Amino acid sequence: xxxxxxxxxxxxxxxxxxxxxxxxxxxxxxxxxxxxxxxxxxxxxxxxxxxxxxxxxxxxxxxxxxxxxxxxxxxxxxxxxxxxxxxxxxxxxxxxxxxxxxxxxxxxxxxxxxxxxxxxxxxxxxxxxxx
Amino acid sequence: xxxxxxxxxxxxxxxxxxxxxxxxxxxxxxxxxxxxxxxxxxxxxxxxxxxxxxxxxxxxxxxxxxxxxxxxxxxxxxxxxxxxxxxxxxxxxxxxxxxxxxxxxxxxxxxxxxxxxxxxxxxxxxxxxxx
Amino acid sequence: xxxxxxxxxxxxxxxxxxxxxxxxxxxxxxxxxxxxxxxxxxxxxxxxxxxxxxxxxxxxxxxxxxxxxxxxxxxxxxxxxxxxxxxxxxxxxxxxxxxxxxxxxxxxxxxxxxxxxxxxxxxxxxxxxxx
Amino acid sequence: xxxxxxxxxxxxxxxxxxxxxxxxxxxxxxxxxxxxxxxxxxxxxxxxxxxxxxxxxxxxxxxxxxxxxxxxxxxxxxxxxxxxxxxxxxxxxxxxxxxxxxxxxxxxxxxxxxxxxxxxxxxxxxxxxxx
Amino acid sequence: xxxxxxxxxxxxxxxxxxxxxxxxxxxxxxxxxxxxxxxxxxxxxxxxxxxxxxxxxxxxxxxxxxxxxxxxxxxxxxxxxxxxxxxxxxxxxxxxxxxxxxxxxxxxxxxxxxxxxxxxxxxxxxxxxxx
Amino acid sequence: xxxxxxxxxxxxxxxxxxxxxxxxxxxxxxxxxxxxxxxxxxxxxxxxxxxxxxxxxxxxxxxxxxxxxxxxxxxxxxxxxxxxxxxxxxxxxxxxxxxxxxxxxxxxxxxxxxxxxxxxxxxxxxxxxxx
Numbered sequence: 001x002x003x004x005x006x007x008x009x010x011x012x013x014x015x016x017x018x019x020x021x022x023x024x025x026x027x028x029x030x031x032x033x034x035x036x037x038x039x040x041x042x043x044x045x046x047x048x049x050x051x052x053x054x055x056x057x058x059x060x061x062x063x064x065x066x067x068x069x070x071x072x073x074x075x076x077x078x079x080x081x082x083x084x085x086x087x088x089x090x091x092x093x094x095x096x097x098x099x100x101x102x103x104x105x106x107x108x109x110x111x112x113x114x115x116x117x118x119x120x121x122x123x124x125x126x127x128x129x130x131x
Numbered sequence: 132x133x134x135x136x137x138x139x140x141x142x143x144x145x146x147x148x149x150x151x152x153x154x155x156x157x158x159x160x161x162x163x164x165x166x167x168x169x170x171x172x173x174x175x176x177x178x179x180x181x182x183x184x185x186x187x188x189x190x191x192x193x194x195x196x197x198x199x200x201x202x203x204x205x206x207x208x209x210x211x212x213x214x215x216x217x218x219x220x221x222x223x224x225x226x227x228x229x230x231x232x233x234x235x236x237x238x239x240x241x242x243x244x245x246x247x248x249x250x251x252x253x254x255x256x257x258x259x260x261x262x
Numbered sequence: 263x264x265x266x267x268x269x270x271x272x273x274x275x276x277x278x279x280x281x282x283x284x285x286x287x288x289x290x291x292x293x294x295x296x297x298x299x300x301x302x303x304x305x306x307x308x309x310x311x312x313x314x315x316x317x318x319x320x321x322x323x324x325x326x327x328x329x330x331x332x333x334x335x336x337x338x339x340x341x342x343x344x345x346x347x348x349x350x351x352x353x354x355x356x357x358x359x360x361x362x363x364x365x366x367x368x369x370x371x372x373x374x375x376x377x378x379x380x381x382x383x384x385x386x387x388x389x390x391x392x393x
Numbered sequence: 394x395x396x397x398x399x400x401x402x403x404x405x406x407x408x409x410x411x412x413x414x415x416x417x418x419x420x421x422x423x424x425x426x427x428x429x430x431x432x433x434x435x436x437x438x439x440x441x442x443x444x445x446x447x448x449x450x451x452x453x454x455x456x457x458x459x460x461x462x463x464x465x466x467x468x469x470x471x472x473x474x475x476x477x478x479x480x481x482x483x484x485x486x487x488x489x490x491x492x493x494x495x496x497x498x499x500x501x502x503x504x505x506x507x508x509x510x511x512x513x514x515x516x517x518x519x520x521x522x523x524x
Numbered sequence: 525x526x527x528x529x530x531x532x533x534x535x536x537x538x539x540x541x542x543x544x545x546x547x548x549x550x551x552x553x554x555x556x557x558x559x560x561x562x563x564x565x566x567x568x569x570x571x572x573x574x575x576x577x578x579x580x581x582x583x584x585x586x587x588x589x590x591x592x593x594x595x596x597x598x599x600x601x602x603x604x605x606x607x608x609x610x611x612x613x614x615x616x617x618x619x620x621x622x623x624x625x626x627x628x629x630x631x632x633x634x635x636x637x638x639x640x641x642x643x644x645x646x647x648x649x650x651x652x653x654x655x
Numbered sequence: 656x657x658x659x660x661x662x663x664x665x666x667x668x669x670x671x672x673x674x675x676x677x678x679x680x681x682x683x684x685x686x687x688x689x690x691x692x693x694x695x696x697x698x699x700x701x702x703x704x705x706x707x708x709x710x711x712x713x714x715x716x717x718x719x720x721x722x723x724x725x726x727x728x729x730x731x732x733x734x735x736x737x738x739x740x741x742x743x744x745x746x747x748x749x750x751x752x753x754x755x756x757x758x759x760x761x762x763x764x765x766x767x768x769x770x771x772x773x774x775x776x777x778x779x780x781x782x783x784x785x786x
Contacts, residue, residue, distance in 0.1 A: 001523055002252050003350055038252045042364035056241045061230035066197055067238050070204040074242035076775040077208040079341045079603045082249035085260040088527055099192035102566035105775035107198050110187045111205035113768035118213035120731040120760035121133050121169045122739060129216040131394055132655055134743055173757035179579060186572060207382040210472045210734045219396055233435035236382035244375035251338040251367035262525055263786055265514050265612055300514045304626035310710060317703060318503040323492035328459055329500050332466040336504035339470045341603045344511035347522040361454035369460050372449045373467035380475035383395050383431045391478040393656055469644040472734045481658055495697035498644035506637035513600040513629035526776050562776045580765045585754035590721055591762050594728040598766035601732045606773035609784040623716035631722050634711045635729035642737035645657050645693045653740040
């Protein structure tokens with residue numbers, strides 16, 4: 001079980017329900033996932049993180065699917081089980097195909113490998129790479 | 132300095148020059164960055180990693196720029212200085228704009244934050260997220 | 263199951279029982295948690311880690327609860343499930359309230375976010391910060 | 394050099410100057426550190442992160458110095474050079490003594506050690522630790 | 525469940541069966557572990573990773589057991605549950621005794637501790653250590 | 656510069672000199688590296704870590720060079736610059752050849768890659784791997 005209880009809509013105070021409503025409206029769905037239901041134990045954090053997520057994950061110079069793929073890459077690298085499952089589901093909902101998932105995981109694996117090679121040899125940064 | 136010397140083209144054996152030539156040809160450039168010049172101390176690893184990179188980073192279901200963005204996200208999360216500089220330069224070469232860089236870094240920051248929130252509360256994975 | 267068996271008091275050799283007794287006495291409790299029961303497979307390591315823990319976690323310039331909060335912050339960042347659960351319980355035992363837990367997790371999330379932002383832009387350290 | 398330029402007050406647009414002014418006012422100082430001057434390349438992120446930091450680091454159930462200590466523990470664990478220097482300076486400004494710094498680093502080292510021991514043996518979480 | 529299905533031998537295409545056969549032949553066993561059965565969803569990645577593993581883990585200047593011990597050390601540090609279990613089993617198969625496991629875990633714990641101490645104090649690299 | 660001063664032998668108190676003397680005697684050398692000279696700011700930690708290191712790194716079921724290789728693997732994975740340089744030098748002193756270094760780095764790279772693949776697909780642990 002989580003280290004703070006899961007707060008269901010029925011038991012939630014108004015400020016929490018307001019965030020849950022925004023989540024369901026933006027996502028065009030009728031449920032809220034556990035991440036938000038646990039953050040709800042601390043309503044100011046719930047509001048802050050949701051507002052951050054809306055701003056950061058909105059379409060911009062990068063499209064929402066690309067952002068999800070980057071998010072998954074970070075989550076895998078941090079070995080975050082919850083985030084790997086939840087953002088893979090989110091990416092699926094935004095159009096990630098099986099082929100895209102496989103290429104994503106392959107890139108993440110490759111990057112972790114060459115990060116280690118670079119750190120292992122302590123390779124100096126080429127002058128041309130420094131702005 | 133790196134923990135193994137930088138091998139310049141002039142001093143490199145034929146099998147290493149062959150990889151350097153492939154790198155310059157594929158990238159349409161006349162230089163090779165330090166990563167490969169240090170791996171060249173171990174020619175079989177140089178060949179293996181280059182062949183891996185070609186396969187993994189080739190256009191596929193994901194375009195090369197998207198792959199570079201994911202690569203940078205991993206490199207930042209691992210605090211890999213060399214890879215952050217080199218792959219940011221690579222992404223620039225493939226069309227990454229300032230606006231895209233800023234959104235990339237913001238997503239990576241956000242993902243690292245919510246990874247920690249999820250791990251901190253040990254939030255259980257929602258059944259709907261599990262295939 | 264763990265990669266080494268859990269050693270119960272009854273089956274433990276004298277040197278292991280001695281550590282278990284110290285743990286229970288110091289903590290004013292009648293049980294020992296799995297961490298120590300698995301380390302008991304290697305009695306010198308059990309003794310060494312317990313002596314380390316006693317020294318490091320003792321009251322000093324920082325009080326024991328503050329030390330537990332720092333411990334949890336590290337454990338979350340490393341995605342260590344066991345340590346997150348065990349040190350959260352320890353912190354509860356030393357007076358951590360719900361409000362403190364929520365602030366702790368929020369700080370850990372924020373730190374992970376700004377670590378990534380700093381590493382992503384490779385921000386140079388200000389001269390004033392260097393002693 | 395950083396991957397985005399350092400934006401000085403003189404060249405900054407109004408929305409950035411507003412954040413710089415808030416930083417200097419809250420901190421009762423006449424300078425702004427590089428972290429914010431690089432985030433300033435992306436004004437909405439600068440505003441968002443600053444507002445986050447103000448909320449998260451404000452006095453609450455945990456005092457500001459305790460929050461800084463936790464922040465440093467995370468930054469060390471992530472090997473974030475910039476954040477380790479900047480938050481150590483911040484903690485000094487809030488009263489961290491030499492003795493406190495040494496105990497902090499010792500706790501962070503110990504936590505990283507026992508995280509590895511727990512993950513190495515894959516120790517099962519004790520039932521009593523699960524709420 | 526995994527984020528891609530487990531591909532059994534019976535349902536696998538010829539190129540996947542060929543890798544499974546190589547794995548079983550090299551390991552002198554009649555089964556294939558889940559790692560390869562999930563990679564099999566992406567046959568080129570399955571082939572690439574297997575060829576990499578064969579090359580990297582082959583006897584050379586380091587013997588296969590030493591390589592497995594290093595592999596486990598990395599896997600523990602990354603908190604990778606699957607790899608910790610699978611490579612501990614592999615090391616057992618190559619002769620790792622209980623005593624060796626305990627020393628391995630102790631070294632990994634110690635290294636994680638001193639990594640944190642070094643990063644916490646930001647200790648400058650001694651000139652003598654730089655080639 | 657480091658976040659605590661480097662304590663030279665001449666200025667060190669007796670309890671610190673005693674540790675420096677032990678280090679030089681055990682290593683058959685006439686100098687002490689910065690790691691210990693910075694820990695010396697906190698003599699009890701200096702003594703504790705040195706005693707830990709002596710115990711953990713002593714010859715046992717694993718030989719000292721194997722232990723150094725594992726240590727380097729962890730240090731690379733944590734992107735710890737100081738430890739990568741210092742333990743590579745230590746391994747050199749214990750007989751690590753160029754060929755061994757290259758194989759070590761290749762294994763560490765491979766492990767980081769497959770850790771990511773396993774975490775990316777969230778591959779379930781095979782029953783046979785669980786003791």
